[in-house]
Amino acid sequence: MSEPKRYLVTSALPYANGPLHIGHIGGAYLNADIYVRYLRSKGKDVAFICGSDEHGAAITLRAKKEGKTPREIVDYYHELMKNAFADFGISFDEYHRTSSDEHREMSQAVFKKLEEKGSFEVETSQQYYDEEAKQFLADRYITGTCPNCSSDKAYGDQCEKCGRSLSPLELIDPKSTLSGSKPVLKETSHWYLPMAHHESWIRDYIGKGEYQGKTHHDPKEWKAHVVGQCMSWVDGGLQSRAMTRDLEWGVPVPVAGADGKVLYVWLDAPIGYITNTKVWADKNGKNWEDYWKSDESRLIHFIGKDNIVFHCIIFPIILKEHGDFILPYNVPANEFMNLEGDKISTSRNWAVWLHEYLEDFKGRQDEMRYVLCSIMPEQKDSEFTWTDFRDRVNNELADILGNYVNRVFVLMHKYYGGTVPEINGTPSEAEQSAATESRRAYESVGKAIEQFKFREALSEAMNIARAGNKLLTETEPWKLMKTDPQATARILHACLNMVADAAAALSPFLPFTSGKIVEALQIKARTWDEVTMNEQIATGHTIGQLPILFEKITDETVAAQVEKLAQRQAENTATVEPIKDTIDFETFQKLDLRVVKVLAAEAVPKTKKLLKLTIDTGVDKRTVVSGIAEHYSPEDVVGKHVLFLANLAPRAIKGVESAGMILMAENPQGQLSILSTEREAITGSTVK
RNA sequence: UGCGGGGUGGAGCAGUUGGUAGCUCGUUGGGCUCAUAACCCAAAGGUCGUCAGUUCGAGUCUGGCCCCCGCUACCA
Numbered sequence: 145m146s147e148p149k150r151y152l153v154t155s156a157l158p159y160a161n162g163p164l165h166i167g168h169i170g171g172a173y174l175n176a177d178i179y180v181r182y183l184r185s186k187g188k189d190v191a192f193i194c195g196s197d198e199h200g201a202a203i204t205l206r207a208k209k210e211g212k213t214p215r216e217i218v219d220y221y222h223e224l225m226k227n228a229f230a231d232f233g234i235s236f237d238e239y240h241r242t243s244s245d246e247h248r249e250m251s252q253a254v255f256k257k258l259e260e261k262g263s264f265e266v267e268t269s270q271q272y273y274d275e276e277a278k279q280f281l282a283d284r285y286i287t288g289t290c291p292n293c294s295s296d297k298a299y300g301d302q303c304e305k306c307g308r309s310l311s312p313l314e315l316i317d318p319k320s321t322l323s324g325s326k327p328v329l330k331e332t333s334h335w336y337l338p339m340a341h342h343e344s345w346i347r348d349y350i351g352k353g354e355y356q357g358k359t360h361h362d363p364k365e366w367k368a369h370v371v372g373q374c375m376s377w378v379d380g381g382l383q384s385r386a387m388t389r390d391l392e393w394g395v396p397v398p399v400a401g402a403d404g405k406v407l408y409v410w411l412d413a414p415i416g417y418i419t420n421t422k423v424w425a426d427k428n429g430k431n432w433e434d435y436w437k438s439d440e441s442r443l444i445h446f447i448g449k450d451n452i453v454f455h456c457i458i459f460p461i462i463l464k465e466h467g468d469f470i471l472p473y474n475v476p477a478n479e480f481m482n483l484e485g486d487k488i489s490t491s492r493n494w495a496v497w498l499h500e501y502l503e504d505f506k507g508r509q510d511e512m513r514y515v516l517c518s519i520m521p522e523q524k525d526s527e528f529t530w531t532d533f534r535d536r537v538n539n540e541l542a543d544i545l546g547n548y549v550n551r552v553f554v555l556m557h558k559y560y561g562g563t564v565p566e567i568n569g570t571p572s573e574a575e576q577s578a579a580t581e582s583r584r585a586y587e588s589v590g591k592a593i594e595q596f597k598f599r600e601a602l603s604e605a606m607n608i609a610r611a612g613n614k615l616l617t618e619t620e621p622w623k624l625m626k627t628d629p630q631a632t633a634r635i636l637h638a639c640l641n642m643v644a645d646a647a648a649a650l651s652p653f654l655p656f657t658s659g660k661i662v663e664a665l666q667i668k669a670r671t672w673d674e675v676t677m678n679e680q681i682a683t684g685h686t687i688g689q690l691p692i693l694f695e696k697i698t699d700e701t702v703a704a705q706v707e708k709l710a711q712r713q714a715e716n717t718a719t720v721e722p723i724k725d726t727i728d729f730e731t732f733q734k735l736d737l738r739v740v741k742v743l744a745a746e747a748v749p750k751t752k753k754l755l756k757l758t759i760d761t762g763v764d765k766r767t768v769v770s771g772i773a774e775h776y777s778p779e780d781v782v783g784k785h786v787l788f789l790a791n792l793a794p795r796a797i798k799g800v801e802s803a804g805m806i807l808m809a810e811n812p813q814g815q816l817s818i819l820s821t822e823r824e825a826i827t828g829s830t831v832k
Numbered sequence: 833u834g835c836g837g838g839g840u841g842g843a844g845c846a847g848u849u850g851g852u853a854g855c856u857c858g859u860u861g862g863g864c865u866c867a868u869a870a871c872c873c874a875a876a877g878g879u880c881g882u883c884a885g886u887u888c889g890a891g892u893c894u895g896g897c898c899c900c901c902g903c904u905a906c907c908a
Contacts, residue, residue: 367837368836368837369836369837369838369902372835372836372837373835373836373837373902373903374836375836376834376835376836377835377836379835380834380835449836449837449902449903450902450903452836453903479837479838479901479902480901480902482901487901518844518845518856519844519845522845523837523838523845523846524837524838524839524845524900524901525837525838525900525901525902526844526845527844532843532844532857535843535857535858536844536856536857538868539856539857539858540856540857542868542870543868543870543871544870544871546868546870547867547868547870547871548867548870548871550866550867550868550870551866551867551868551870551871552866552867553867554866554867555866555867558866559866597846599845599846600845600846600855603845603855603856606856613867613870613871613872614871614872614873616866616867616871616872617863617864617871617872617873618872618873620864620865620866621866622864622865622866623864623866625866692868693868694868695868696868748906751833751905751906751907752833752905752906752907753906753907754906754907755907768908769906769907769908770907770908771906771907771908772907773907774907789908792908793908794908795908797906797907797908798833798905798906802908803908804908805908806908816907
């Protein structure tokens with residue numbers, strides 16, 4: 145592949161309904177930032193683009209729940225995320241937002257062009273319309289009685305009581321949650337992207353790296369899990385997807401008669417990359433089209449694995465249909481990062497929040513950048529723990545890098561008052577091999593970054609400091625000074641240059657530290673190529689004082705952070721669901737609750753959660769299917785008396801008819817517990 | 833369940849086209865003292881999830897099975 149003229153690098157637009165956590169950073173931002181800083185250091189023309197993703201039903205629902213407007217929600221999180229990114233040193237050229245006027249114009253223009261070209265298929269169907277609120281109702285905005293379990297709290301897409309997926313038309317006695325009125329059926333149209341039409345070229349694009357009959361990229365450079373997931377989608381047959389929604393919050397569909405419709409958030413968000421590029425270009429006297437519409441530009445999307453299909457299939461289809469845009473050259477998606485043995489979860493508040501880290505560890509961005517890069521989930525899921533954080537910071541950053549730089553500064557000041565002496569003589573073998581290793585490591589850093597192997601790159605950058613430590617120990621300048629001052633001067637000069645080289649090699653990863661080192665050296669920061677050209681610090685140059693680069697992380701600090709997580713867990717445990725609406729006694733009496741005995745139990749084949757139980761109700765024996773297999777094995781439950789709802793309408797689950805429901809207590813962690821009687825249990829006892 | 837990814841010394845990970853199993857951390861022993869109790873050297877430790885197959889030879893290819901993760905389905 146020839147060198148492109150410019151790079152367009154994007155990070156996934158974070159969704160503006162929660163703060164950022166370390167999983168986000170290690171997934172799609174730190175790696176992108178390292179990549180971009182490297183390219184900039186090489187003097188490349190780069191645009192690094194991101195922004196908040198602020199539309200979609202989840203935000204409107206959240207706003208409704210909290211009694212706020214969607215605007216208030218997104219304003220809050222946009223600011224929070226933008227500041228956290230900036231503080232952490234994620235060096236976006238532009239961090240804009242999808243709720244902006246610029247974005248409305250851009251996404252409407254893209255939509256309009258596709259609409260006019262006939263890239264969409266318009267499908268008309270009957271949908272519920274709220275005449276008071278004057279809008280079509282998204283599935284989630286309709287409640288009614290479930291045709292299956294008769295719960296009156298069913299939503300248009302699903303009954304949460306019985307879990308059955310529904311279509312709004314199946315609901316008995318539907319109601320709008322907006323106005324409470326009874327919605328009427330009205331004809332509506334939606335724009336679908338017929339992805340099946342694109343299967344053939346997508347297959348070539350992903351599988352062979354070919355586009356429009358030409359080589360586009362080397363598919364071997366793409367990660368296995370990215371190609372694998374895409375091909376499995378294509379092989380499974382691409383389905384048409386609606387690109388519009390009936391919602392108020394979003395970009396209005398720019399077509400006459402489409403009132404109350406907005407662009408699907410998944411369409412609107414990636415167009416945000418384009419909008420935000422334009423916003424940046426306009427501010428900086430550049431032309432955004434150079435980046436998006438030129439074969440000489442290279443587009444790279446950094447994302448997490450949950451976004452693969454969208455960035456590799458759906459968005460490319462949009463870009464191609466539009467006609468002028470280039471396609472992603474690579475999508476180096478990362479896997480997920482876990483935290484202390486459990487997956488990170490925003491809703492369960494199980495996370496290390498970036499803004500809290502920045503608060504608790506002021507001025508220590510590089511420590512987290514180092515650790516996150518070291519454990520970046522490049523090929524498989526990885527795990528962050530606070531003890532591992534401590535070990536890596538203390539044993540690697542502080543001991544190997546920080547201490548090396550410090551040794552060199554101390555020796556330079558001690559022997560030469562900080563001024564680089566005259567350099568003479570022929571380097572010894574140890575000096576030569578240190579220089580060779582340092583050079584090799586430096587070049588490996590760049591190569592690894594270009595292949596998106598950030599962990600390897602960081603490790604190679606650290607090898608420069610390792611080589612320096614080795615040279616010092618092998619040559620022992622503190623002894624040599626007495627016998628061979630000329631060699632000592634040469635060695636320390638070499639060490640000093642290795643400090644400068646390490647600062648350059650590490651600058652994409654640890655920009656703050658790199659800056660501190662450069663400042664202490666009192667030199668100009670070296671670009672990538674200046675180091676490759678073997679630029680040296682000149683005789684007569686005086687260096688300054690070095691601050692301690694990395695303080696050790698104490699066990700107390702670790703304990704405090706672990707405690708913080710545990711506390712959140714406790715808070716979570718404390719959260720209980722609110723009391724439901726009052727019902728009358730007659731309604732209660734309709735329930736046939738009783739104690740039954742489990743006679744037999746077996747796992748339902750090919751399922752993870754289901755047990756098939758034979759129970760004795762006292763009146764009859766029957767079969768129920770219960771989703772408890774992850775909490776109880778068949779042996780655990782046989783012979784037990786359990787609480788049972790006997791007059792629930794039967795339902796087939798995985799082909800087995802289930803007549804009734806075993807009642808279980810569930811804690812906030814989702815753990816189930818059998819309910820039974822405290823005194824002697826009699827099979828068939830009623831519960832009142 | 834279907835699909836995808838992964839299972840390598842105590843921990844975290846590399847292993848390109850098949851040919852003596854590597855790295856970082858940790859552990860043990862030694863050296864050094866300029867340095868942030870740091871640094872350097874050496875050693876111990878793995879039959880590469882499992883079973884079978886292809887091959888002169890497999891962590892690396894083929895097939896079956898087990899386990900973990902993601903999306904997906906079933907937790908009335």
